[in-house]
Amino acid sequence: MDDSSGAVTARGPVPADLPDRIRHYVGGEHVDSVDGATFDVLDPVWRTPYVQAAAGKAADVERAVASARRAFEEGPWPRMLPRDRSRVLHRVADLVESRDARLAELESFDSGLPITQALGQARRAAENFRFFADLVVAQVDDAYKVPGRQLNYVNRRPIGVAGLITPWNTPFMLESWKLAPALATGNTVVLKPAEFTPLSASLWAGIFEEAGVPTGVFNLVHGLGEEAGDALVRHPGVPLVSFTGESRTGQLIFANAAPHLKGLSMELGGKSPAVVFADADLDAAVDATVFGVFSLNGERCTAGSRILVQREVYDEFVGRFAEQARRVVVGPPHDPATEVGALVHPEHVEKVLRYIEIGRTEGRLVAGGGPPDHLPGGSYVAPTVFVDVPPDARIFQEEIFGPVVAITPFDTDADALALANGVRYGLAAYVWTNDLRRAHTFAQSVEAGMVWLNSNNVRDLRTPFGGVKASGLGHEGGYRSIDFYTHQQAVHVALGDAHQPTFGRATPHGTHDEREGR
Numbered sequence: 001m002d003d004s005s006g007a008v009t010a011r012g013p014v015p016a017d018l019p020d021r022i023r024h025y026v027g028g029e030h031v032d033s034v035d036g037a038t039f040d041v042l043d044p045v046w047r048t049p050y051v052q053a054a055a056g057k058a059a060d061v062e063r064a065v066a067s068a069r070r071a072f073e074e075g076p077w078p079r080m081l082p083r084d085r086s087r088v089l090h091r092v093a094d095l096v097e098s099r100d101a102r103l104a105e106l107e108s109f110d111s112g113l114p115i116t117q118a119l120g121q122a123r124r125a126a127e128n129f130r131f132f133a134d135l136v137v138a139q140v141d142d143a144y145k146v147p148g149r150q151l152n153y154v155n156r157r158p159i160g161v162a163g164l165i166t167p168w169n170t171p172f173m174l175e176s177w178k179l180a181p182a183l184a185t186g187n188t189v190v191l192k193p194a195e196f197t198p199l200s201a202s203l204w205a206g207i208f209e210e211a212g213v214p215t216g217v218f219n220l221v222h223g224l225g226e227e228a229g230d231a232l233v234r235h236p237g238v239p240l241v242s243f244t245g246e247s248r249t250g251q252l253i254f255a256n257a258a259p260h261l262k263g264l265s266m267e268l269g270g271k272s273p274a275v276v277f278a279d280a281d282l283d284a285a286v287d288a289t290v291f292g293v294f295s296l297n298g299e300r301c302t303a304g305s306r307i308l309v310q311r312e313v314y315d316e317f318v319g320r321f322a323e324q325a326r327r328v329v330v331g332p333p334h335d336p337a338t339e340v341g342a343l344v345h346p347e348h349v350e351k352v353l354r355y356i357e358i359g360r361t362e363g364r365l366v367a368g369g370g371p372p373d374h375l376p377g378g379s380y381v382a383p384t385v386f387v388d389v390p391p392d393a394r395i396f397q398e399e400i401f402g403p404v405v406a407i408t409p410f411d412t413d414a415d416a417l418a419l420a421n422g423v424r425y426g427l428a429a430y431v432w433t434n435d436l437r438r439a440h441t442f443a444q445s446v447e448a449g450m451v452w453l454n455s456n457n458v459r460d461l462r463t464p465f466g467g468v469k470a471s472g473l474g475h476e477g478g479y480r481s482i483d484f485y486t487h488q489q490a491v492h493v494a495l496g497d498a499h500q501p502t503f504g505r506a507t508p509h510g511t512h513d514e515r516e517g518r
């Protein structure tokens with residue numbers, strides 16, 4: 001590959017056996033777009049196109065939905081016993097695990113994530129499949145008895161073709177977070193991965209084939225959001241859409257899905273606060289908040305990208321945080337020593353650098369501020385720390401989605417809460433204090449879908465995952481995912497001689513008394 005940009009970059013090896021073209025996968029076949037269109041895929045380090053991907057449009061989505069529809073209406077998948085589907089999905093998990101090194105290599109090359117973190121994300125993808133494979137077997141549906149008269153129970157059914165639209169920040173893992181529950185519950189799917197990072201998604205086809213997922217159950221359409229993604233959202237044969245991405249895109253999808261009254265689940269952007277009280281264990285708080293904002297290159301929806309620190313420990317915290325941020329190893333994604341790799345795409349690098357320029361006028365820069373000295377140019381951005389950032393600053397309010405943090409002092413618990421809640425987002429919050437009452441009180445009032453108290457962002461797949469305000473709509477995780485991907489039909493059964501004459505015994509409500517017998 002030729003580095004025609006002239007930028008100085010740390011180059012890693014190009015993975016062996018890259019595909020000559022990234023194609024759609026429809027009805028068990030790898031296919032080009034109906035009109036033959038393609039788009040260039042860049043890798044973040046070389047910043048030049050390394051492959052072309054099929055650019056899906058409405059006709060490609062039509063073909064994929066027809067395949068998924070056929071598999072749903074005529075194929076065995078929705079009709080299989082949960083334990084049989086579960087066995088197949090455990091095989092998917094086994095295969096993901098057995099290919100974790102290859103997955104990490106491709107993901108790191110395509111997205112710029114540090115290889116060690118990409119490996120962790122590949123293993124998490126396998127875990128997502130195991131978790132939902134087990135959950136559908138363990139699933140107990142509700143039943144309600146009216147003694148001697150009525151048995152009422154819930155009949156869960158898959159909904160149909162699920163449209164899954166995913167972002168580029170940790171692509172394979174976030175695809176698995178949707179694929180696993182959608183498939184475990186018996187739906188068929190059309191996946192539209194992010195156009196910046198289509199490479200790892202192409203591995204799904206082989207994995208599903210080898211695991212024994214029937215043809216047509218999994219379909220994949222690559223392409224731009226406004227073309228392939230939009231066509232999937234508007235397709236009348238797709239009754240539900242699970243989307244992860246920017247809040248602005250979520251709003252658009254909400255509007256475009258409205259005419260069809262689709263089921264929607266939206267995991268959107270964030271500007272999550274990490275609140276450090278004066279009584280916190282500062283060693284743990286500094287270590288966790290540095291990781292919390294700079295891991296996954298800072299391209300992380302749950303990043304603690306605003307740190308609020310109580311005035312008594314503000315100077316000490318800031319000094320220690322900045323020092324640790326300067327020690328974070330920025331380097332080529334393939335290097336196991338790297339902690340922050342290359343940002344995903346030149347357009348995204350420009351966005352992050354623009355915010356850093358804005359930050360210079362809004363706060364005081366104490367670390368980073370652009371490409372690191374040893375890697376000038378290219379897609380590397382040093383962990384960047386702004387302090388004394390006022391709450392109306394753009395770098396305090398807006399999602400940057402890169403290795404940039406805004407630190408702001410506060411005095412009282414009430415000030416901390418007002419600052420934490422003073423943005424449009426509400427995805428996550430992190431609280432550091434040794435006062436349990438204060439921690440729980442804060443958690444009750446903070447506007448965030450998820451709160452971690454004295455904890456790293458440790459995930460428990462059984463818990464609800466999602467945000468409030470501009471950070472999302474609905475929750476996935478555990479049984480919430482099962483609820484989203486299934487219809488819950490209530491079946492009411494009369495027992496014994498329960499049938500009673502009707503018109504003759506109208507209740508004061510004018511209908512049968514639904515409270516009868518309880």
Ligand SMILES: NC(=O)C1=CN([C@@H]2O[C@H](COP(=O)(O)OP(=O)(O)OC[C@H]3O[C@@H](n4cnc5c(N)ncnc54)[C@H](O)[C@@H]3O)[C@@H](O)[C@H]2O)C=CC1
Pocket residue numbers: 165166167168169174192193194195223224225226228229230233244245246247249250252253266267268269270300301302399401427467471472
């Ligand atoms: N809350 C959460 O769980 C997470 C949220 N995110 C958010 O994702 C964003 C970064 O990802 P991006 O890929 O830049 O987001 P994005 O919104 O630009 O794109 C996400 C996906 O939507 C597609 N898309 C774009 N326009 C569309 C349209 N009009 N109709 C249908 N699909 C469309 C894209 O092609 C891509 O596949 C950040 O805001 C981040 O916070 C990322 C990870 C997790």
Ligand SMILES: O=C(O)/C=C/C=C(/O)C(=O)O
Pocket residue numbers: 169170177296299300301302303459465
């Ligand atoms: O842990 C999950 O299920 C989702 C994580 C999504 C992110 O992008 C993140 O927090 O980085």
